[in-house]
Amino acid sequence: MVCTTNRTAAFRLLGETYPFQSNNKLLTVYDYESEAVTAMAESAENRGAKVMSSCFSWPGMRIQSAQLRKMLATKKKKRGLFVFPHMSRMTGVRYPYLWLKFARENGWHVALDACTLGPKDMDTLGIALLQPDFIICSFFKVFGENPLGFAGLFIKKSSLEVLQTSVLARSIGIVSIIPQEEEEEEEEELSSEIVEVRSQSTGDTQEEIVFSGLDHADSLGLVIIHNRLRCITNWLVIALMKLRHPHSEKESSLVRIYGPRVKFDRGPALAFNLFDWKGEKINPALVQKLADRGSISLSCGFLQKIMFSEEYEQVKEAVLERRECEIRASGNKKRENRNLGITVVNASFGFLANFEDAYRLWAFVAKFLDADFVEKERWKYVSLNQKMIEL
Known part of the structure; x- marks a missing residue:
C-alpha cells in the first residue's frame, strides 16, 4: 500500500x-x-x-x-x-x-x-x-x-x-507521518485523530488513534447503513420529482434528475438541475452558492460521454451543452477541446447522513418554486455586503 x-x-x-x-x-x-x-x-x-x-x-x-x-x-x-x-x-x-x-x-x-x-x-x-x-x-x-x-x-x-x-x-504527494511532539500546531488540528490515555496501573500516558467513523459503522452494522442510505436517496428522488411550478402553462417540473430514478441498487449520489417557470435552466454554480449560505453542501459536475438512441435523438440538441476547455496533450502542448455534456448539481450522502439532511436539501430546492427567490437572494447579498461610508 x-x-x-x-x-x-x-x-x-x-x-x-x-x-x-x-x-x-x-x-x-x-x-x-x-x-x-x-x-x-x-x-x-x-x-x-x-x-x-x-x-x-x-x-x-x-x-x-x-x-x-x-x-x-x-x-x-x-x-x-x-x-x-x-x-x-x-x-x-x-x-x-x-x-x-x-x-x-x-x-x-x-x-x-x-x-x-x-x-x-x-x-x-x-x-x-x-x-x-x-x-x-x-x-x-x-x-x-x-x-x-x-x-x-x-x-x-x-x-x-x-x-x-x-x-x-x-x-506526487506521498503522505509523511509527523510525530506529534514535533509539531504543536499539528497536535491541535489532529487532537480529534489522536487522544491521550493514562494507564491506571503504571500512570504512563500513551497515544491512541480513535476511529470514530469505523466505530459508528460497527455500532450500526452494514445492513442498516445501506438500507438507510437507500431509503433516504429514493425518498429524496421521489420528493424532488413532485416539485412543479404552480403558475406555468403545463406545471413544468422544477427538478430534472440525470441517471437512475428509484432503484433498489442505486448509490447515495444524485445529479440534477433546476429550471425556472419558463423552463430555463438555473446556473448550477448559482444553486451551489445559495446552498452554501444555508449550510447545505452541494457541488457542480460535468456529465460526459452521453449517447442517445434513435428514440431520444430529438432531445439531444436541447439537453447537451457545448463547453470549450483547455487540455494538455503529449509534449506538454496545450490544445483546445470542445466537450459535449451537461453541467449539473451534485448531492452525495455519506454513511453518517440521516433523513434530516435529505429533508433540508428538499426544503432548499423547493424555495426555487418562488419565481422571485433568486432575485431576492441577490438583493439580500448586496445589502449584507455593501460598504457603509459616513460623511
Whole structure:
C-alpha cells in the first residue's frame, strides 16, 4: 500500500508508473469529468498511451455494453490498464463487477476505484473473487470527527513488477507521518485523530488513534447503513420529482434528475438541475452558492460521454451543452477541446447522513418554486455586503 495525500495523487501515481510504452491503452468508465482521472490520463498520454472511455446511455446513464465489450475484446496483443469505479460519484449508478472479470480474461490490467465505498464496505467486497491488480481507496471521514484522512494505492504483489520507476512519481504527494511532539500546531488540528490515555496501573500516558467513523459503522452494522442510505436517496428522488411550478402553462417540473430514478441498487449520489417557470435552466454554480449560505453542501459536475438512441435523438440538441476547455496533450502542448455534456448539481450522502439532511436539501430546492427567490437572494447579498461610508 502506498499512502497519498488525496485521491488525485493516487491516480496520478498510477499513471506515472504503469508501463504505457508497452501496454499503450488506458480505458476508463466515468460518466463525469473527474480531476483525478484527468490527471492520470494526462500522465498516461504524455507517456504514449491511447486514452479511451466508455460511453453512457441516455437517460439512465448506464454503460453502453456493446461499445465497452468491443473495446475490451480488441484483437491486438497490447492491451493496457482498465480503470473501473464501484459506482458513479455523480449520478449514483452502480456498475456490474463482471466487467472486471471480462477485462482480465482479455489481457487487461485492472484498477478498481473503490473511493465511493464507505467504512467497512471493503469487508464484503470479495477481493479474492474480483482480483484487481490495483485498488485506489479514500480514507476520509474515518478518523475522528473532522473529515481528515488520506488516500491509498493498493498494489497486488504479482503486479508490482509491472510498474516502472519514475522520478516524477516520487514527488506526487506521498503522505509523511509527523510525530506529534514535533509539531504543536499539528497536535491541535489532529487532537480529534489522536487522544491521550493514562494507564491506571503504571500512570504512563500513551497515544491512541480513535476511529470514530469505523466505530459508528460497527455500532450500526452494514445492513442498516445501506438500507438507510437507500431509503433516504429514493425518498429524496421521489420528493424532488413532485416539485412543479404552480403558475406555468403545463406545471413544468422544477427538478430534472440525470441517471437512475428509484432503484433498489442505486448509490447515495444524485445529479440534477433546476429550471425556472419558463423552463430555463438555473446556473448550477448559482444553486451551489445559495446552498452554501444555508449550510447545505452541494457541488457542480460535468456529465460526459452521453449517447442517445434513435428514440431520444430529438432531445439531444436541447439537453447537451457545448463547453470549450483547455487540455494538455503529449509534449506538454496545450490544445483546445470542445466537450459535449451537461453541467449539473451534485448531492452525495455519506454513511453518517440521516433523513434530516435529505429533508433540508428538499426544503432548499423547493424555495426555487418562488419565481422571485433568486432575485431576492441577490438583493439580500448586496445589502449584507455593501460598504457603509459616513460623511
